Amino acid sequence: MNLLVAGSDRVDAGKTTFTVGLLAHTGARGFKPRAGNNYWFDHDDYLRATEEGRLYGKDAERLAAASPGDVRPEEINPIHRLWHPSPGPSTGLLGREDQQFVVDRVGRDGAGEFVVNGTVDVPDGVAERLPVEAAPRVTSVPDFNDLMSAMHAEALSDLAADVAAADRAVVESYGDVARPLSGLEPDAVAVVEPGRARFYDGRRYAKACEIATGSPGDGQLEERVDNVVDLIDRTGAVRLPALDGETRADPEAVAEAYDHAYDALLATAFD
Template sequence: MRVLVAGGARVDAGKTTFSTGLVARTDAVGYKPRAGNDYWFDHDDFRTATAEGRLYGKDARKLAAASAASVEPEEINPVHRLWRPSPGGGTGLLGRDDREFLVDRVADGYVVNGTVDLPDAVRDALALADAPRVSSVGAFNDLMTERHLPAQRDLRAEVAAADRAVVESYADVARPFREIDPDAVAVVEPGRVRVYDGERYAKGCAVASGGPAAGQLEERVDDVTDLVDPATEARLPPLSAEARADPRSVADAYDHAYDAVLATAFE
């Protein structure tokens, strides 16, 4: 069983809460192929990880803790990007006008943005002395081919071989892997989840991307869900912070929604 959890809203969709509860309900392993957090807005999470000389986010930490197998955040999240705000100037190396990337963790190594001055806390906490530094998009693309893609392929093979896997996408990206068709897809947003047949959702992704020849960009959830009708949907009640922190409590509160996901996955 492989279930993909995607977000119907770019931020704060509730993907991780829903995913941890589904992991607890099914005794699955949760995966987060790509993730990122912000040195400024997520500084407490940054400090928690770097206190051990590591770099990961709270989503991967929660998924790892909820998983049936004993896994570390880095094992289920091979690529993690650390951002920071970039107010008032330029588009930066990756073409963003609101933030700039500082460091990528790829498996157990790092890639550094050579066009910015890293905060002292980043330089001091992480083993960056031998990390490659990129100063152009071309050089970054070359390193992605060399490092990022193999890390993603390794995780993809692990997900494909898993007996029960819950894969959480990132931001509003429709799917993190093109090569694996999920059995069911849960598109989560505040207040509801829409459940899709995995094969139909994958076909919608292919149409939204323009097909294999044209599909160089990631599909967005809204572009796919505009093309595919959900098999069913369910309301999601708001949960307290205490309940959200306990995957078993989430599993109980969202039991009806998980029934719908599993019915779709196994039909």
């Protein structure tokens, strides 16, 4: 059984909280193909990881902790992007007005390989804490896409094989991207936003991803959730109550609070 959790808001849709509760509810292993955090706004998370010469974020850490067994964040999150606030009105290498890409970690072991944005000043702490001195530097989107077609695609392909082989897997997307793994056809999909979750048949959702018009984002063409779900009917929807911080920090407590949503998602998967 493979389930996909996507979000209709670019940030703070509630995907990770929904996903960790779903892992507790089903006993599945979580996967986060792509993730990212910000050197400035998530500095404590950045420091905690890079003190060990690693780069990962709290979302992958939460999914790893909620998954069965002893799982490292990098095992379930092969690509992590470090951002930095973008000064001035420039949109930067990847077209973002609010933040600029600094470095990618690519790979599923603790060290991984790194790719550096050659058009920005890399913070001193990054160079001191991560092995980026000999990493490839990209200066244009075409160059970056060429590199991603090799390094990033291989890392995602390895993860996709693990997802396919798992008895129970939950894949969490990032931002408002509809499908974080090319070719993924889940049994059911939950689209999460503040206060609500909508459910979709996985096969129909995957087909809609194939025909949806892609838009440039994050260095490659990606389908956005709203473009995809506009093409298909949902199987159901439920309200999600707001959760306090103590509840959000406990996967079992989230599983209890969102029990009705998980039952509806599983009913779609097994319909």
